[in-house]
Amino acid sequence: MSQTVTPPQPNLERLRPNGGAAAIAPASSPLSDFLQETTALTKRLFIQLQRRPTTLIAGLIQPVMWLVLFGALFQNVPPGLFGGSANYGQFLGAGVMVFTAFGGALNAGLPVMFDREFGFLNRLLVAPLVSRFSIVAASAIFITTLSVLQTAVIIAMSAFLGAGFPGVGGLALVAAIILLLVVAVTAISLGLAFALPGHIELIAVIFVTNLPLLFASTALAPLSFMPRWLQWVASLNPLSYAIEPIRYVYNHADWSLGSVVMNAPFGDVTMGGALLVLAGFGVVALLGVRSLLSRSFA
Template identity: 55%
Template sequence: MNFTLRNLRVFLVEKTNFTSSFSIQEIFVLTKRLFIQLKRRPITLVSGILQPLLWLVLFGALFQKAPISISTFENNYIQFFYPGILVFTAFAGALNSSLPLIFDREFGFLNRLLVAPLESRFSILFSSAFFISVLSFIQVFVIMIFGIFLGTQLPSLESLIFSFLFLLLLIIGTTTFSILLALILPTHIELIAIIFIVNLPLLFASTALAPLDFMPSWLQIISCLNPLTYTIEPIRFLYSNTDWVFSSPLFELPFLSINIWQSFLVLIIFDLLGFLLFKKILKFIFV
């Protein structure tokens, strides 16, 4: 077929517009499919709300009179524990994000997607990441509403926005590692086992339940390597302080004082590490 220069330009422009819109359409359709599954089986959403809510009520009542120094909250343990539960809700949801993907792989649906004429196979992964991000924020928002009835105080709008930003960084990094596990592990049994092994230990090895100085030294080291700590502490500080700057100190390490900006950088590094591993492993899968 002979093209004039003008027709060739029109063809390239139409082709470019088609490809970019088709990629967006792929992500939209695949994400819509996941929401249809959620509508048919809402237990995923409900359990992701009930579990942290029960933790907030039961642990808040259990440790209300515990001899823990939380002066910024005037010994109100629920207010102290509340940011930890918000982070745990987002983290648990992101950690479970790869379950639909690995079930699709086991039932053969993922193979059908991989041989389909998709513009980009990454749409499969982006749709899963986008879906779990929306789902996690819905769960966090519901926990926030229940927290108000339990007597917790919401921060200013600016603090709330930055709190959601920290949660988003944690969700992105955790979702990346979770999807990697779904691509590496043979079946969902191994994935569920790893989720059970990682979920609660990471919560207890963070500052969600107790301040850093309340822990033994070996647990403080683990907690300082835990990305949950670098999400919980900034959110807790934003909830308890009206006046803050990015250089506001959060907690002390042996040779360094961690502030809000440094916590933000740690989560960025956590996400970049996940993306690098993600990219390296995908070379051996999507070829």
């Protein structure tokens, strides 16, 4: 009579690490997965920039040309004509800084739009991502990094041209203002990338909004130079609330949150008030785009 032989069972306790009963692969948290996805997508954008560095080079050369050419154009203006600025180069530095960051953030939606048209975005949307907002976060990190690099170049060039140096506290304030502006405008640009039908329409929006917002702000001239109606427009322009605090920091070493940075037609605007306006602009932009992105991702 045959006898059934049972093979010996392996000692599972010996195969598990530390002799425990835990699973072989450690469970990852949603936060760590989100950070990993965001890091991978951000690295992809920097690889694209490395392969096509023309965008970065142009983004660094253009503000330097603005500073040199416009500074030379108005170098013979009477002293004191542009407020407390020592020269027009010092007056222009804040405007070039803010407008460069604004232009870069406004272009943030173009890579997403091209991914959408070429079909790569559809692959990301069907991938098992923990959160599809990692796509948005990667673009925001990429644009913010470029804006910080451009701002550093403008600050160095402005100091070389005689605009001075705002100090450590002033640099921290400048970085905070640029960050608030870039986050808000990047969110709007990414929302447009999902709302508009193609890149032609997005580029048209960028061209239509770029120059009007520049000339309807205090980037190139103070409010006192403008007609009354344009003073109201410039006082409602978010760019002015980023330009004037930076300009004040360059001209006043003893600045504070209660310092008056802009004499608007409706009243004086303090440093703290300008920061609150920028923060409110960012919150409104993020909340407005969030619902649009949620519908697009769905």
